[in-house]
Amino acid sequence: MASRASSTGRATLEDLARLTGVSAITVSRAFRHPEKVSEDLRRRIQQAADDMGYVRNRAASALASNRSMNIAVLVPSLSNLVFVETVTGIEKVFREHGYQMLMGVNHYSAEEEEALVRAYLAFAPDGMLLTGFNHRDSTRRLLEQAGIPIVHMMELSEREGAYSVGFSQEAAAQTMTEHLLSRGRQRIAFVASQLDPRTLARNRGYRDAIIKAGLYESHRELLVPDQSSVALGAVLLKRLLEQAPDTDAVFFCNDDLAQGALFECLRQGIAVPDRLAVAGFNDLAISECTVPSLTTIKTPRYEVGVEAARMLLALIEGDPVPRKMIDLGFQLRAREST
Amino acid sequence: MASRASSTGRATLEDLARLTGVSAITVSRAFRHPEKVSEDLRRRIQQAADDMGYVRNRAASALASNRSMNIAVLVPSLSNLVFVETVTGIEKVFREHGYQMLMGVNHYSAEEEEALVRAYLAFAPDGMLLTGFNHRDSTRRLLEQAGIPIVHMMELSEREGAYSVGFSQEAAAQTMTEHLLSRGRQRIAFVASQLDPRTLARNRGYRDAIIKAGLYESHRELLVPDQSSVALGAVLLKRLLEQAPDTDAVFFCNDDLAQGALFECLRQGIAVPDRLAVAGFNDLAISECTVPSLTTIKTPRYEVGVEAARMLLALIEGDPVPRKMIDLGFQLRAREST
DNA sequence: ATAAAAAATGACAGCGCTATCATTGCCAGT
């Protein structure tokens, strides 16, 4: 049947061509380079397309043009609003340029990441955005063989050839620790969970600052591998105060934990910040509303998304990329909890 | 050049075939139907694939087989953990069956939804999962013309031909209102933002119950179109107490608003639940940790994802689908705040 | 040993689209 509407029932370019009495290639042009097709014809084609509900098949398009217009984005989690914002920034940039973003969540696991890289490489993406630098060797090899540009987000690296957009987790943690010191705290604890590379970097920043101040005491560090949550924050605060009851400030590696701690203080009647100062990391929207409001580090996560996307876009399109590493900094938000 | 590694530099089936000395179709089979290829050959092909970093091109595969193994999922938002959980459930089911999930966020806008439907239809998905029933006519037409199965999530509909998995938003809201009544509250307010169809359904449920109790007073309803957030919850509580100061219970349309209200009460020294009972909707993880802990409705969002995915899968694969509508119910979580 | 069945492999065409290189018609400039 030469006149069947293709094997799937979906309308094809060929169908549109037949309907408007031109060749398929002309219809293709009407969509991709409208200026190359006469006004009148373009309108007729558009009309026919609307009538038939024609939607171009990207698979065929990608195959023929050798450009998928896909970009893959891998983030560790979405149950943390941090990455939702990053992804929002990425999407915005790519959508404006006609690219489709494919997003995957690797749950902080390098193994899952590899599976995802493989899965998304199958979409022949024109580029890829990864979170951090913690990849398996085999993943790295896959990416090299794919030969597409990669930009890393959130962490920075001087490693040759690597493109990255983020900020210094260490410096941020150092700044927060210094803030607590400047508030006269002497027995500052550090509590973290979900020990991904960024969390560990924050831990190093804390240590650097606290050692420099000559106030390091190992029993004030509490690191657990569990997934972060508000509930866990309460648990960890309790545990910390058992092993180090005289602690006068706690720096949590993220706002979720800090919030849980704030609730626990409320429950136990621990005065914040008088008896105990509490600090978080990320500055989630809620941290401004808590009682007391939470001192934290505002991280430029939306901006990281936007800038990383722009950098990747430049790499894909062959535009000049001035810097391989973009440090977007961070801001201390000193609030009531300290 | 017959021996080039394809135009993109990526390894192709052909390359693998050449390397192992068999035909391309056999290599394809080694991946898709390993049992149809001899043990030895399969291993050699696998080895070669690993060496070259071969990843199959889904675009080509989809085109040739007329099955993309993609499914598209559209949710209104991710900045709300509710949908993150739903999507997690969906992903799990589809991944187990070899499908790739493509996710889009429509920001509660039917217009954005249409753009996304179009964008994802271009991936020739084998099925689609949508949130709610609030679509444009033109979107509906597009979907019909695409001829793929669709399952709607979160809301239920008896509409002929529509498949849906969710729970009754109205009944849930009614249950919560009755719970507040059962606690002896007489001046129960309803506060909502982001007036999507589900929010409005909750409003109806509240009204039904409160009218039945003969306690309806229009000035205790506060509905605003703004996006939900914890901060907004605090603002709306203040506003409500200005226009209806003697309110003795507030039912918020979601937990975020309720949390903000809880904080505001803390700030203003309003005793919860003694002076004012506060209730939310969804039962986010954090709602158990707040002080006081929040009474809310536990919604089966993860399960909705799982069941909707299963239903869609059955529709795609032509398996029997016993019910077109699956009501997963909800649970009242009565806690300290009421 | 022989026929029949099963397992393993291959040839070929084509999915829907676009890159590339024609071809046609028309108009400006001389």
Add this chain to the structure above:
DNA sequence: ACTGGCAATGATAGCGCTGTCATTTTTTAT
């Protein structure tokens, strides 16, 4: 009138893979 240039459209081939239908080889049954 004639050349050159441009705008509008078309013909052809092929992207990488798989469905379908052979063909060859091996195994099993008699």
